[in-house]
Amino acid sequence: MLDANIKAQLKSYLERVTQPIEIVASLDEGAKSREMRELLNDVVEQSALITLSASTDQANTRTPSFSVGPKAAGKEGRVRFAGLPMGHEFTSLILALLQSAGYPPKVDADVIEQIQSLEGEYNFETYISLSCHNCPDVVQALNLMAILNPNIRHTMIDGALFQDEVEQRQIMAVPTVYLNGQEFGQGRMELGEMLAKLDTGAAARDAKKLSAKEAYDVLIVGGGPAGAAAAIYAARKGIRTGIVAERFGGQVMDTLAIENFISVKATEGPKLVMALEEHVKEYEVDVMNLQRVVKLVPGSEDGSQLAEVHLENGAALKTRTVIIATGARWREMNVPGEQEFRGKGVAYCPHCDGPLFKGKRVAVIGGGNSGVEAAIDLAGIVGHVTLLEFDHDLRADAVLQRKLYSLPNVSVLKSAQTTEVTGTEKVNGLVYKDRTSGEAHRLELEGIFVQIGLLPNTDFLKGTLDLSRFGEVIIDPRTQTSVAGVFAAGDCTTVPYKQIVIAMGEGSKAALSAFDHLIRTSAPA
Template identity: 65%
Template sequence: MLDANIKKQLDTYLQHIKQPIELSVSTDNSPKAQELQDLAQELATMSSLIGLTDSNSKRSPSMSVAPQGQAPRVSFAGVPMGHEFSSLVLALLQAGGHPSKADPALLEQIRSLKGEYHFETFISLSCHNCPDVVQALNLMASLNPNITHVMIDGALFQDEVNQRQVMAVPAVYLNGEHFGQGRMTLEEIVTKVDSNAAEAKAAALNDKETYDVLVLGGGPAGAAAAIYAARKGIRTGLVAERFGGQVMDTVGIENFISVPYTEGPKLAAGLEQHVKEYGVDIITGQRAAQVSRGDLVEVALESGATLKARSLILATGARWRELGVPGEAQYRTKGVAYCPHCDGPFFKGKKVAVIGGGNSGIEAAIDLAGIVEHVTVLEFADTLRADEVLVKKARSLGNVDIITNAQTTEVLGDGSKVNGLAYKDRVSGKDKQLELAGIFVQIGLVPNTEFLKESGIELTRFGEVIIDAKGATSMAGVFAAGDATTVPYKQIVISMGAGATAALSAFDHLIRS
């Protein structure tokens, strides 16, 4: 089942297993069950420390991983291949006694959690965001005997998906109740579970010494800025909700110079590792609330903490732009989606729409056409903005229709999920409707700068931070880089260069002042 190259890599990882572990497999007569059985048997032959037993789980096919002699707390309902194969490998290592590289204080916080926590995560194997959540919850379950976690492949357990009306992944449930949606880091999950720790963390942040350079944002611009600043030997901090930014939502990257192909999560992991090598004080799970200037630059966080710095680099990036029409918020994750790679499989055999005729919209339509019954692309303008090669490909597909001059006016639903979309023909003025199961919004980006509106830092009417050629903003000692700024092209490589420019400019500011 595993090809020679994967087995060779896996064999290296399995050498880190220090204690016997047991795979408990529950099967039925389905082809997927046989596939899971074959996978488990293959794993068992690769290490003398991996045992194999049968089990009777309420979900079949499924496989549990546990140290030998212990009740399983980590399970996979489905076949953990695709993006989830790495989750399986990590679960094997953790059950086998290989230590996690996560922050020791965070690991101890997990071990100290009181109460019973039974997590379930619905995923799709094509979702590149899901493994982060699965791996975080698996780690928590491996550390604390009061925590269990099961990954559920939504494609195999459609009855549960329909019952809980799961239409976007990852979807996490705790003790049977909806807990969270979308990508979440280990720190975010623990903070949400252990709410009493928030005050202590804010107090610890308030005690931080003044930074020479403080970077807001953990995407390509923020990472580059932090590295360039730290290399100057000055005290550097980086604050972000999570590392990676938009890159984490990007599947294939083919225009990163010198790297013919990579994927967003892999690039984000590389960025984080590189930053850590320079001793940057990384603070994640925090969101900026306000920036002000006195003798120092002060950044107030939503947690209540305040950080101080001699210079600041804003690299907060951007997020998917929303339609802003009735029904969008109500049916978000119930048919309204923003990631076709993650959520496309939930609309197999159904009719969907893609809003937006740029590269991202047409690429989404092409990808979805191989999964769904039919795709309708709606573009507000009279022409598509996507590259001609993509437009030509989309028009060649028999189950893709493209409508221009279409102004989306409302997302329609039955109260629990999307069942249609209303739009206006901008030429005739007529109101029209489409019957749909899903709507994928791909209409560009909006900068994450709302917290700057009262700061005095000059913004464009679109919310972009206005910068000069050196990345300087209108506030002394404050610089900016990346997609949150007026830089004309929103590209990874450009953001990295802008981050480096901002850091060098910040250093120049410090030595002159």
């Protein structure tokens, strides 16, 4: 199952295991069980402290599966993997083994205390696909909660392996999390977000703590490439710097292949975000993650009155200058049925959700690079792909178009305007208008992947800063906005060409402009 190189790496990790760990497996004679047995034998071979035994738990209905936990007579671990944790999930398995053995997790002490203080019984189930790059974060967070709190259990379920459950629960997007049999959440979630849903008093405590913080010299709203670059450049100037972000990494976390980041031939979004986060942490930057900004109150032009950034939880942060780097989000079609069937056939991430549509008929909306790349990727998984482009020609690069047209299970419809998503409990088709003839047509299908560009995350700035007709923050060549002391950078601005490398440059420029503004205003923080 594992090659010699991976075994060697695994062995070096498992040398950190200092107490007995037991893997308890529920297996039969099927092909997947044989693969799982082979994987688990490979794992056990790498550490004398890890043992493998057969499950005697009659209540466990998923085979193949296995649990991980400290060795205890008659007890199975509270972390379970229903499916082979390979691909992106292999790290989840390694962390489960290490943390079950007491290896300290990389989370703050107050977060650990919050997890351990949760009362009640929590049985989590997470449906994933092995190609999903968002799923491991959810799996690892819930595994950690199960390891730290005896009242919590968690099972990772490979949707491709347990198709009957996927069909029964009508799961059409991953990750999808169930808690005690009821849907708990869908899509990428971080540990803090899940704790906030379980611990209802957390938001009020956070708000009080955040409002008590000392004023910043520069506060960056947004934690994507532009925000991270701005934070590093500002902190290097020795000024008090903070980042407040709804999700550190932003849209890059949802990007799988990155092949145009200069000096790096190829990487993946989550890897780049991890590198950004590590770089930011090298400096004295106060990172406030999982915080949604709802309002900006500008300060005075002479700097005598500080600006305020208001958060959804009620907190207010004070700062001398502000850098807006809130990025963008997926643009929606805004047609009947889209919201109703979101997560029930309407999807925005082909890498994450594509495997759930194996052998089925899907549509991709959008003929730019993102849409054509999505259609190419999906063609290797699904039964048939229909790509719909609003314009009379595709806008993707020529090399991508050649690849697309070479695929036998792809159809392309141009001058096609999607007007409705149809379905009952889940998507069963879409209606589009031929913009040349004006005729309406219907496509029968099971999935729709929307790839029609981005919208700037600037709704909270309406009426405060000058925005373009597209909602972008209008900036000058020095990233200054229409309000003194407020700067902006990245995909949320009027700068053309929304690219990671451009966002980083603009973020750096914004930090330098903010510093220049600070040294020209004499009012102390």
